[in-house]
Amino acid sequence: xxxxxxxxxxxxxxxxxxxxxxxxxxxxxxxxxxxxxxxxxxxxxxxxxxxxxxxxxxxxxxxxxxxxxxxxxxxxxxxxxxxxxxxxxxxxxxxxxxxxxxxxxxxxxxxxxxxxxxxxxxxxxxxxxxxxxxxxxxxxxxxxxxxxxxxxxxxxxxxxxxxxxxxxxxxxxxxxxxxxxxxxxxx
Amino acid sequence: xxxxxxxxxxxxxxxxxxxxxxxxxxxxxxxxxxxxxxxxxxxxxxxxxxxxxxxxxxxxxxxxxxxxxxxxxxxxxxxxxxxxxxxxxxxxxxxxxxxxxxxxxxxxxxxxxxxxxxxxxxxxxxxxxxxxxxxxxxxxxxxxxxxxxxxxxxxxxxxxxxxxxxxxxxxxxxxxxxxxxxxxxxxxxxxxxxxxxxxxxxxxxxxxxxxxxxxxxxxxxxxxxxxxxxxxxxxxxxxxxxxxxxxxxxxxxxxxxxxxxxxxxxxxxxxxxxxxxxxxxxxxxxxxxxxxxxxx
Numbered sequence: 001x002x003x004x005x006x007x008x009x010x011x012x013x014x015x016x017x018x019x020x021x022x023x024x025x026x027x028x029x030x031x032x033x034x035x036x037x038x039x040x041x042x043x044x045x046x047x048x049x050x051x052x053x054x055x056x057x058x059x060x061x062x063x064x065x066x067x068x069x070x071x072x073x074x075x076x077x078x079x080x081x082x083x084x085x086x087x088x089x090x091x092x093x094x095x096x097x098x099x100x101x102x103x104x105x106x107x108x109x110x111x112x113x114x115x116x117x118x119x120x121x122x123x124x125x126x127x128x129x130x131x132x133x134x135x136x137x138x139x140x141x142x143x144x145x146x147x148x149x150x151x152x153x154x155x156x157x158x159x160x161x162x163x164x165x166x167x168x169x170x171x172x173x174x175x176x177x178x179x180x181x182x183x184x185x186x187x
Numbered sequence: 188x189x190x191x192x193x194x195x196x197x198x199x200x201x202x203x204x205x206x207x208x209x210x211x212x213x214x215x216x217x218x219x220x221x222x223x224x225x226x227x228x229x230x231x232x233x234x235x236x237x238x239x240x241x242x243x244x245x246x247x248x249x250x251x252x253x254x255x256x257x258x259x260x261x262x263x264x265x266x267x268x269x270x271x272x273x274x275x276x277x278x279x280x281x282x283x284x285x286x287x288x289x290x291x292x293x294x295x296x297x298x299x300x301x302x303x304x305x306x307x308x309x310x311x312x313x314x315x316x317x318x319x320x321x322x323x324x325x326x327x328x329x330x331x332x333x334x335x336x337x338x339x340x341x342x343x344x345x346x347x348x349x350x351x352x353x354x355x356x357x358x359x360x361x362x363x364x365x366x367x368x369x370x371x372x373x374x375x376x377x378x379x380x381x382x383x384x385x386x387x388x389x390x391x392x393x394x395x396x397x398x399x400x401x402x403x404x405x406x407x408x409x410x411x412x413x414x415x416x417x418x419x420x421x422x423x424x425x426x427x428x429x430x431x432x433x434x435x436x437x438x439x440x441x442x443x444x445x446x447x448x449x450x451x452x453x454x455x456x457x458x459x460x461x462x463x464x465x466x467x468x469x470x471x472x473x474x475x476x477x478x479x480x481x482x483x
Binding site: 144 | 190194195197198199202204205206209210211212215218219222223226
Protein backbone atom coordinates (compact mmCIF):
# COMPACT_ATOMS: atom_id res chain seq x y z
CA UNK A 1 0.00 0.00 0.00
CA UNK A 2 1.44 3.37 -1.01
CA UNK A 3 0.91 6.25 1.35
CA UNK A 4 1.95 9.64 0.16
CA UNK A 5 3.18 11.99 2.87
CA UNK A 6 1.22 15.13 3.60
CA UNK A 7 3.99 17.51 2.51
CA UNK A 8 3.95 15.92 -0.94
CA UNK A 9 0.23 16.61 -1.14
CA UNK A 10 0.75 20.21 -0.14
CA UNK A 11 3.54 20.51 -2.70
CA UNK A 12 1.22 19.17 -5.40
CA UNK A 13 -1.48 21.67 -4.47
CA UNK A 14 0.98 24.57 -4.34
CA UNK A 15 2.36 23.49 -7.68
CA UNK A 16 -1.13 23.54 -9.18
CA UNK A 17 -1.74 27.06 -7.87
CA UNK A 18 1.59 28.30 -9.17
CA UNK A 19 0.99 26.74 -12.55
CA UNK A 20 -2.37 28.48 -12.77
CA UNK A 21 -0.84 31.86 -11.99
CA UNK A 22 1.92 31.25 -14.54
CA UNK A 23 -0.61 30.29 -17.21
CA UNK A 24 -2.62 33.43 -16.51
CA UNK A 25 0.45 35.61 -16.81
CA UNK A 26 1.55 33.76 -19.91
CA UNK A 27 -1.86 34.20 -21.54
CA UNK A 28 -1.78 37.96 -20.97
CA UNK A 29 1.66 38.15 -22.54
CA UNK A 30 0.59 35.99 -25.48
CA UNK A 31 -2.44 38.17 -26.16
CA UNK A 32 -0.24 41.25 -26.29
CA UNK A 33 2.33 39.60 -28.54
CA UNK A 34 -0.13 38.12 -31.01
CA UNK A 35 -2.17 41.29 -31.04
CA UNK A 36 0.77 43.41 -32.14
CA UNK A 37 1.68 40.99 -34.89
CA UNK A 38 -1.56 39.61 -36.27
CA UNK A 39 -4.48 41.75 -35.15
CA UNK A 40 -4.64 43.82 -38.31
CA UNK A 41 -4.54 40.88 -40.70
CA UNK A 42 -7.17 39.06 -38.67
CA UNK A 43 -9.45 42.09 -38.74
CA UNK A 44 -9.04 42.31 -42.51
CA UNK A 45 -9.79 38.63 -42.89
CA UNK A 46 -12.92 39.03 -40.79
CA UNK A 47 -13.89 42.13 -42.74
CA UNK A 48 -13.82 40.14 -45.98
CA UNK A 49 -16.06 37.57 -44.42
CA UNK A 50 -18.58 39.75 -42.58
CA UNK A 51 -18.28 42.80 -44.88
CA UNK A 52 -18.30 45.23 -41.97
CA UNK A 53 -15.25 46.73 -40.25
CA UNK A 54 -16.76 47.32 -36.82
CA UNK A 55 -18.24 43.84 -36.70
CA UNK A 56 -14.95 42.41 -37.92
CA UNK A 57 -13.11 44.07 -35.05
CA UNK A 58 -15.62 42.74 -32.54
CA UNK A 59 -15.26 39.27 -33.97
CA UNK A 60 -11.48 39.39 -33.68
CA UNK A 61 -11.58 40.81 -30.16
CA UNK A 62 -13.96 38.05 -29.09
CA UNK A 63 -11.57 35.55 -30.60
CA UNK A 64 -8.68 37.01 -28.61
CA UNK A 65 -10.71 36.72 -25.43
CA UNK A 66 -11.50 33.10 -26.25
CA UNK A 67 -7.86 32.44 -26.98
CA UNK A 68 -6.91 33.89 -23.60
CA UNK A 69 -9.33 31.47 -21.95
CA UNK A 70 -7.97 28.55 -23.94
CA UNK A 71 -4.31 29.42 -23.47
CA UNK A 72 -3.87 26.73 -20.86
CA UNK A 73 -4.10 24.04 -23.50
CA UNK A 74 -2.64 26.03 -26.39
CA UNK A 75 0.59 27.35 -24.84
CA UNK A 76 2.08 27.90 -28.24
CA UNK A 77 1.98 30.91 -30.55
CA UNK A 78 1.49 28.87 -33.71
CA UNK A 79 -1.35 26.92 -32.19
CA UNK A 80 -2.80 30.14 -30.86
CA UNK A 81 -2.73 31.75 -34.30
CA UNK A 82 -4.43 28.73 -35.81
CA UNK A 83 -6.99 28.84 -33.03
CA UNK A 84 -7.56 32.54 -33.69
CA UNK A 85 -8.11 32.03 -37.42
CA UNK A 86 -10.51 29.21 -36.81
CA UNK A 87 -12.31 31.23 -34.18
CA UNK A 88 -12.56 34.24 -36.51
CA UNK A 89 -14.04 32.10 -39.31
CA UNK A 90 -16.51 30.42 -36.99
CA UNK A 91 -17.60 33.67 -35.38
CA UNK A 92 -17.95 35.31 -38.78
CA UNK A 93 -20.25 32.49 -39.80
CA UNK A 94 -22.28 33.08 -36.68
CA UNK A 95 -22.51 36.78 -37.47
CA UNK A 96 -23.67 36.10 -41.01
CA UNK A 97 -26.21 33.58 -39.79
CA UNK A 98 -27.54 36.06 -37.26
CA UNK A 99 -27.62 38.79 -39.86
CA UNK A 100 -29.58 36.58 -42.19
CA UNK A 101 -32.23 35.97 -39.53
CA UNK A 102 -32.40 39.68 -38.72
CA UNK A 103 -32.73 40.59 -42.41
CA UNK A 104 -35.57 38.13 -42.78
CA UNK A 105 -37.55 39.59 -39.92
CA UNK A 106 -36.98 43.32 -40.42
CA UNK A 107 -38.84 45.30 -43.06
CA UNK A 108 -36.69 46.30 -46.01
CA UNK A 109 -35.78 50.00 -46.20
CA UNK A 110 -36.94 52.09 -49.14
CA UNK A 111 -34.53 52.09 -52.10
CA UNK A 112 -33.39 55.67 -51.60
CA UNK A 113 -32.43 55.07 -47.97
CA UNK A 114 -28.96 53.48 -47.59
CA UNK A 115 -28.66 50.65 -45.08
CA UNK A 116 -26.39 50.77 -42.05
CA UNK A 117 -23.79 48.57 -43.67
CA UNK A 118 -23.78 50.55 -46.84
CA UNK A 119 -20.76 52.69 -45.98
CA UNK A 120 -18.68 49.72 -44.89
CA UNK A 121 -19.61 47.71 -47.94
CA UNK A 122 -18.71 50.57 -50.23
CA UNK A 123 -15.19 50.46 -48.86
CA UNK A 124 -14.83 46.82 -49.79
CA UNK A 125 -16.38 47.15 -53.21
CA UNK A 126 -13.64 49.20 -54.70
CA UNK A 127 -12.88 46.71 -57.29
CA UNK A 128 -15.03 44.50 -59.38
CA UNK A 129 -13.25 41.46 -58.01
CA UNK A 130 -14.27 42.19 -54.46
CA UNK A 131 -17.78 42.88 -55.65
CA UNK A 132 -17.85 39.53 -57.41
CA UNK A 133 -16.47 37.91 -54.31
CA UNK A 134 -19.41 39.22 -52.35
CA UNK A 135 -21.79 37.33 -54.58
CA UNK A 136 -20.23 33.96 -53.89
CA UNK A 137 -21.64 31.47 -51.43
CA UNK A 138 -20.28 31.66 -47.90
CA UNK A 139 -18.00 28.63 -47.98
CA UNK A 140 -16.59 29.48 -51.39
CA UNK A 141 -15.86 33.00 -50.25
CA UNK A 142 -14.13 31.71 -47.14
CA UNK A 143 -12.02 29.34 -49.17
CA UNK A 144 -10.94 32.08 -51.58
CA UNK A 145 -10.17 34.62 -48.87
CA UNK A 146 -8.16 32.16 -46.82
CA UNK A 147 -6.32 30.97 -49.91
CA UNK A 148 -5.56 34.23 -51.66
CA UNK A 149 -5.57 36.73 -48.84
CA UNK A 150 -4.42 34.59 -45.91
CA UNK A 151 -1.99 32.57 -48.07
CA UNK A 152 -2.90 29.40 -46.22
CA UNK A 153 -2.27 25.96 -47.57
CA UNK A 154 -5.08 23.55 -48.37
CA UNK A 155 -4.46 21.65 -45.19
CA UNK A 156 -4.58 24.81 -43.11
CA UNK A 157 -7.77 25.95 -44.83
CA UNK A 158 -9.30 22.56 -44.20
CA UNK A 159 -8.40 22.85 -40.54
CA UNK A 160 -9.74 26.38 -40.22
CA UNK A 161 -12.97 25.70 -42.08
CA UNK A 162 -13.50 22.32 -40.50
CA UNK A 163 -13.79 20.47 -43.79
CA UNK A 164 -11.66 18.00 -45.73
CA UNK A 165 -8.92 18.93 -48.16
CA UNK A 166 -10.99 17.61 -51.04
CA UNK A 167 -13.83 19.87 -50.05
CA UNK A 168 -11.42 22.80 -49.93
CA UNK A 169 -10.27 22.04 -53.46
CA UNK A 170 -13.85 21.73 -54.63
CA UNK A 171 -14.93 25.00 -53.00
CA UNK A 172 -11.93 26.84 -54.38
CA UNK A 173 -12.39 25.55 -57.92
CA UNK A 174 -16.09 26.35 -57.99
CA UNK A 175 -15.47 29.78 -56.53
CA UNK A 176 -12.81 30.57 -59.09
CA UNK A 177 -15.08 29.43 -61.91
CA UNK A 178 -17.95 31.56 -60.64
CA UNK A 179 -15.65 34.56 -60.19
CA UNK A 180 -14.26 34.20 -63.66
CA UNK A 181 -17.73 33.98 -65.11
CA UNK A 182 -18.81 37.14 -63.34
CA UNK A 183 -15.68 39.08 -64.32
CA UNK A 184 -15.89 37.99 -67.98
CA UNK A 185 -19.55 38.89 -68.11
CA UNK A 186 -18.87 42.35 -66.63
CA UNK A 187 -15.92 43.03 -68.88
CA UNK B 188 -4.41 26.92 -67.12
CA UNK B 189 -2.58 30.19 -67.70
CA UNK B 190 -5.89 31.96 -67.59
CA UNK B 191 -6.55 30.43 -64.19
CA UNK B 192 -3.17 31.69 -63.00
CA UNK B 193 -4.06 35.13 -64.24
CA UNK B 194 -7.32 35.14 -62.36
CA UNK B 195 -5.57 33.95 -59.24
CA UNK B 196 -3.10 36.83 -59.49
CA UNK B 197 -5.89 39.27 -60.15
CA UNK B 198 -7.76 38.02 -57.15
CA UNK B 199 -4.68 38.14 -54.92
CA UNK B 200 -3.87 41.70 -55.91
CA UNK B 201 -7.45 42.82 -55.57
CA UNK B 202 -7.77 41.35 -52.11
CA UNK B 203 -4.49 42.88 -51.00
CA UNK B 204 -5.43 46.33 -52.23
CA UNK B 205 -8.88 46.06 -50.68
CA UNK B 206 -7.38 44.96 -47.40
CA UNK B 207 -5.12 48.02 -47.37
CA UNK B 208 -8.16 50.19 -47.03
CA UNK B 209 -9.32 48.35 -43.92
CA UNK B 210 -7.61 49.87 -40.92
CA UNK B 211 -8.65 48.75 -37.46
CA UNK B 212 -9.02 51.26 -34.69
CA UNK B 213 -6.06 51.64 -32.38
CA UNK B 214 -7.75 50.75 -29.12
CA UNK B 215 -8.21 47.08 -29.90
CA UNK B 216 -5.89 45.84 -27.18
CA UNK B 217 -7.53 48.09 -24.59
CA UNK B 218 -10.93 46.72 -25.59
CA UNK B 219 -9.68 43.15 -25.37
CA UNK B 220 -8.30 43.77 -21.88
CA UNK B 221 -11.52 45.46 -20.86
CA UNK B 222 -13.47 42.44 -22.09
CA UNK B 223 -11.14 40.12 -20.25
CA UNK B 224 -11.63 42.07 -17.03
CA UNK B 225 -15.39 42.23 -17.42
CA UNK B 226 -15.40 38.54 -18.19
CA UNK B 227 -13.35 37.73 -15.13
CA UNK B 228 -15.58 39.48 -12.60
CA UNK B 229 -18.88 37.61 -13.14
CA UNK B 230 -17.05 34.38 -13.61
CA UNK B 231 -14.87 34.88 -10.59
CA UNK B 232 -17.33 33.24 -8.19
CA UNK B 233 -17.88 30.20 -10.38
CA UNK B 234 -14.28 29.85 -11.42
CA UNK B 235 -13.15 30.42 -7.85
CA UNK B 236 -15.41 27.63 -6.70
CA UNK B 237 -14.18 25.42 -9.52
CA UNK B 238 -10.57 26.14 -8.60
CA UNK B 239 -11.28 25.50 -4.94
CA UNK B 240 -12.96 22.25 -5.88
CA UNK B 241 -10.05 21.24 -8.07
CA UNK B 242 -7.43 22.09 -5.45
CA UNK B 243 -9.19 20.44 -2.56
CA UNK B 244 -10.30 17.58 -4.74
CA UNK B 245 -6.68 16.91 -5.59
CA UNK B 246 -5.73 17.14 -1.93
CA UNK B 247 -8.61 14.85 -0.95
CA UNK B 248 -7.84 12.31 -3.64
CA UNK B 249 -4.17 12.17 -2.74
CA UNK B 250 -5.01 11.65 0.91
CA UNK B 251 -7.58 9.05 -0.06
CA UNK B 252 -5.02 6.95 -1.87
CA UNK B 253 -4.54 4.40 0.94
CA UNK B 254 -8.29 3.98 1.26
CA UNK B 255 -8.77 3.43 -2.44
CA UNK B 256 -5.93 0.98 -2.46
CA UNK B 257 -7.51 -0.93 0.39
CA UNK B 258 -10.84 -0.83 -1.43
CA UNK B 259 -9.28 -2.24 -4.56
CA UNK B 260 -7.67 -5.01 -2.59
CA UNK B 261 -10.95 -5.80 -0.90
CA UNK B 262 -12.72 -5.79 -4.26
CA UNK B 263 -10.20 -8.23 -5.67
CA UNK B 264 -10.84 -10.52 -2.76
CA UNK B 265 -14.58 -10.56 -3.32
CA UNK B 266 -14.11 -12.73 -6.41
CA UNK B 267 -16.83 -12.78 -9.08
CA UNK B 268 -18.61 -9.77 -7.62
CA UNK B 269 -15.56 -7.60 -8.12
CA UNK B 270 -15.64 -7.69 -11.92
CA UNK B 271 -18.73 -5.50 -12.45
CA UNK B 272 -17.70 -3.19 -9.63
CA UNK B 273 -14.25 -2.73 -11.11
CA UNK B 274 -15.78 -2.15 -14.53
CA UNK B 275 -18.08 0.51 -13.07
CA UNK B 276 -15.17 2.17 -11.29
CA UNK B 277 -13.14 2.13 -14.49
CA UNK B 278 -15.99 3.70 -16.42
CA UNK B 279 -16.42 6.44 -13.84
CA UNK B 280 -12.69 7.12 -13.86
CA UNK B 281 -12.68 7.30 -17.64
CA UNK B 282 -15.40 9.95 -17.53
CA UNK B 283 -13.05 12.23 -15.65
CA UNK B 284 -10.03 11.60 -17.85
CA UNK B 285 -8.86 14.85 -19.52
CA UNK B 286 -9.38 13.76 -23.09
CA UNK B 287 -12.07 16.17 -24.21
CA UNK B 288 -10.92 19.35 -25.84
CA UNK B 289 -13.00 22.38 -26.54
CA UNK B 290 -13.04 23.54 -30.08
CA UNK B 291 -12.23 27.02 -31.16
CA UNK B 292 -15.29 29.22 -31.37
CA UNK B 293 -17.58 26.41 -30.29
CA UNK B 294 -18.01 25.01 -33.80
CA UNK B 295 -17.17 21.71 -35.38
CA UNK B 296 -13.70 21.08 -36.57
CA UNK B 297 -11.70 18.01 -37.38
CA UNK B 298 -8.57 19.26 -35.62
CA UNK B 299 -9.72 18.45 -32.11
CA UNK B 300 -11.50 15.19 -31.38
CA UNK B 301 -14.50 15.42 -29.06
CA UNK B 302 -14.24 14.18 -25.49
CA UNK B 303 -16.03 11.15 -24.20
CA UNK B 304 -18.72 13.33 -22.67
CA UNK B 305 -18.92 15.57 -25.75
CA UNK B 306 -19.83 19.22 -25.37
CA UNK B 307 -21.58 18.54 -22.08
CA UNK B 308 -18.31 17.46 -20.49
CA UNK B 309 -17.39 21.01 -19.56
CA UNK B 310 -20.26 21.36 -17.10
CA UNK B 311 -21.04 17.71 -16.47
CA UNK B 312 -17.72 16.95 -14.80
CA UNK B 313 -18.04 19.42 -11.91
CA UNK B 314 -21.70 18.50 -11.48
CA UNK B 315 -20.82 14.82 -11.30
CA UNK B 316 -17.98 15.52 -8.88
CA UNK B 317 -20.18 17.58 -6.56
CA UNK B 318 -23.04 15.09 -6.67
CA UNK B 319 -20.67 12.22 -5.93
CA UNK B 320 -19.24 14.09 -2.96
CA UNK B 321 -22.73 14.87 -1.66
CA UNK B 322 -23.76 11.25 -2.10
CA UNK B 323 -20.71 10.06 -0.17
CA UNK B 324 -21.44 12.47 2.67
CA UNK B 325 -25.11 11.47 2.81
CA UNK B 326 -24.29 7.77 2.84
CA UNK B 327 -21.70 8.35 5.56
CA UNK B 328 -24.15 10.29 7.72
CA UNK B 329 -26.82 7.62 7.28
CA UNK B 330 -24.39 4.85 8.19
CA UNK B 331 -23.11 6.78 11.20
CA UNK B 332 -26.65 7.44 12.39
CA UNK B 333 -27.52 3.80 12.01
CA UNK B 334 -24.41 2.70 13.90
CA UNK B 335 -25.06 5.29 16.59
CA UNK B 336 -28.61 4.05 17.10
CA UNK B 337 -27.42 0.46 17.29
CA UNK B 338 -24.77 1.39 19.83
CA UNK B 339 -27.27 3.23 22.01
CA UNK B 340 -29.58 0.26 21.87
CA UNK B 341 -26.80 -2.09 22.89
CA UNK B 342 -25.73 0.15 25.76
CA UNK B 343 -29.29 0.53 26.99
CA UNK B 344 -29.94 -3.17 26.92
CA UNK B 345 -26.74 -3.80 28.87
CA UNK B 346 -27.34 -1.20 31.52
CA UNK B 347 -31.00 -1.92 31.96
CA UNK B 348 -34.19 -0.14 31.23
CA UNK B 349 -33.90 2.22 34.17
CA UNK B 350 -30.83 3.85 32.72
CA UNK B 351 -32.76 5.66 30.04
CA UNK B 352 -34.83 7.78 32.34
CA UNK B 353 -34.93 11.52 32.18
CA UNK B 354 -32.23 13.57 33.76
CA UNK B 355 -29.24 11.25 33.50
CA UNK B 356 -27.00 11.85 30.60
CA UNK B 357 -23.70 10.99 32.14
CA UNK B 358 -22.16 7.72 33.00
CA UNK B 359 -21.79 8.59 36.65
CA UNK B 360 -25.49 8.53 37.15
CA UNK B 361 -25.80 5.20 35.47
CA UNK B 362 -23.07 3.73 37.55
CA UNK B 363 -24.54 5.21 40.66
CA UNK B 364 -28.02 4.09 39.84
CA UNK B 365 -26.98 0.50 39.72
CA UNK B 366 -26.45 0.60 43.43
CA UNK B 367 -29.42 2.72 44.24
CA UNK B 368 -32.19 1.12 46.17
CA UNK B 369 -35.63 2.17 46.99
CA UNK B 370 -35.91 3.72 50.40
CA UNK B 371 -37.50 1.59 52.94
CA UNK B 372 -41.14 2.30 53.23
CA UNK B 373 -41.54 2.95 49.52
CA UNK B 374 -43.26 0.28 47.57
CA UNK B 375 -43.01 -0.04 43.80
CA UNK B 376 -46.47 -0.78 42.59
CA UNK B 377 -46.39 -0.43 38.83
CA UNK B 378 -44.10 0.10 35.98
CA UNK B 379 -44.52 2.90 33.50
CA UNK B 380 -42.55 3.91 30.50
CA UNK B 381 -40.79 7.20 30.45
CA UNK B 382 -39.09 9.37 27.88
CA UNK B 383 -36.17 7.81 26.21
CA UNK B 384 -33.48 8.91 23.77
CA UNK B 385 -33.82 5.78 21.73
CA UNK B 386 -37.46 5.14 20.89
CA UNK B 387 -36.82 1.45 20.45
CA UNK B 388 -35.80 1.08 24.06
CA UNK B 389 -38.50 1.76 26.58
CA UNK B 390 -37.61 3.55 29.76
CA UNK B 391 -39.07 1.65 32.57
CA UNK B 392 -39.55 3.55 35.74
CA UNK B 393 -41.14 2.09 38.83
CA UNK B 394 -43.94 3.98 40.39
CA UNK B 395 -43.89 3.33 44.04
CA UNK B 396 -46.62 3.81 46.51
CA UNK B 397 -46.28 4.18 50.23
CA UNK B 398 -48.56 2.83 52.79
CA UNK B 399 -49.70 5.62 55.06
CA UNK B 400 -47.24 5.00 57.81
CA UNK B 401 -46.17 8.46 58.85
CA UNK B 402 -42.50 8.95 59.30
CA UNK B 403 -41.27 11.19 62.04
CA UNK B 404 -40.41 13.89 59.56
CA UNK B 405 -43.74 13.65 57.89
CA UNK B 406 -45.58 13.74 61.10
CA UNK B 407 -43.90 17.00 62.01
CA UNK B 408 -45.42 18.77 59.07
CA UNK B 409 -48.55 16.77 58.86
CA UNK B 410 -49.86 16.18 62.31
CA UNK B 411 -52.75 14.17 61.11
CA UNK B 412 -50.38 11.66 59.68
CA UNK B 413 -52.10 11.48 56.34
CA UNK B 414 -50.21 13.05 53.55
CA UNK B 415 -49.03 12.65 50.01
CA UNK B 416 -45.33 12.14 49.82
CA UNK B 417 -43.71 13.18 46.60
CA UNK B 418 -40.06 12.30 46.66
CA UNK B 419 -38.07 14.60 44.43
CA UNK B 420 -34.54 13.43 44.17
CA UNK B 421 -32.11 16.24 43.58
CA UNK B 422 -29.93 16.17 40.56
CA UNK B 423 -26.82 16.75 42.59
CA UNK B 424 -27.39 13.53 44.33
CA UNK B 425 -27.27 11.56 41.17
CA UNK B 426 -23.91 12.95 40.21
CA UNK B 427 -22.12 12.30 43.46
CA UNK B 428 -20.82 8.97 42.52
CA UNK B 429 -17.54 8.00 44.00
CA UNK B 430 -16.07 4.61 43.41
CA UNK B 431 -15.33 4.21 47.05
CA UNK B 432 -18.85 4.76 48.23
CA UNK B 433 -21.10 2.06 47.00
CA UNK B 434 -24.11 3.57 48.68
CA UNK B 435 -25.47 6.89 47.58
CA UNK B 436 -25.22 9.82 49.83
CA UNK B 437 -28.21 11.06 51.69
CA UNK B 438 -28.76 13.93 49.32
CA UNK B 439 -29.33 11.51 46.52
CA UNK B 440 -32.20 9.93 48.26
CA UNK B 441 -35.61 11.14 47.40
CA UNK B 442 -36.82 13.33 50.16
CA UNK B 443 -40.43 13.00 50.95
CA UNK B 444 -42.18 16.29 51.08
CA UNK B 445 -45.61 15.44 52.28
CA UNK B 446 -48.24 17.89 51.25
CA UNK B 447 -50.61 16.92 53.91
CA UNK B 448 -54.00 18.34 54.25
CA UNK B 449 -56.10 17.54 57.26
CA UNK B 450 -59.08 17.01 55.07
CA UNK B 451 -57.43 14.21 53.25
CA UNK B 452 -57.86 11.22 55.34
CA UNK B 453 -56.17 7.99 54.62
CA UNK B 454 -54.15 9.33 51.71
CA UNK B 455 -51.42 7.40 50.02
CA UNK B 456 -48.00 8.78 49.50
CA UNK B 457 -47.03 8.45 45.88
CA UNK B 458 -43.37 8.64 45.08
CA UNK B 459 -42.44 9.49 41.52
CA UNK B 460 -38.70 9.32 41.23
CA UNK B 461 -38.09 11.13 38.03
CA UNK B 462 -34.37 10.63 38.03
CA UNK B 463 -34.51 7.47 39.95
CA UNK B 464 -32.49 4.74 38.35
CA UNK B 465 -32.91 1.28 39.50
CA UNK B 466 -30.70 -1.74 39.19
CA UNK B 467 -31.77 -4.80 37.31
CA UNK B 468 -33.14 -6.32 40.46
CA UNK B 469 -35.58 -3.47 40.74
CA UNK B 470 -37.27 -4.22 37.45
CA UNK B 471 -39.72 -6.40 39.17
CA UNK B 472 -41.80 -4.21 41.42
CA UNK B 473 -40.49 -4.55 44.94
CA UNK B 474 -42.97 -4.09 47.69
CA UNK B 475 -41.46 -2.16 50.53
CA UNK B 476 -43.00 -0.64 53.53
CA UNK B 477 -43.33 3.09 53.83
CA UNK B 478 -42.48 4.89 56.99
CA UNK B 479 -39.30 3.06 57.80
CA UNK B 480 -36.15 5.03 57.94
CA UNK B 481 -34.01 4.76 54.84
CA UNK B 482 -30.79 2.91 54.86
CA UNK B 483 -27.80 4.99 55.78
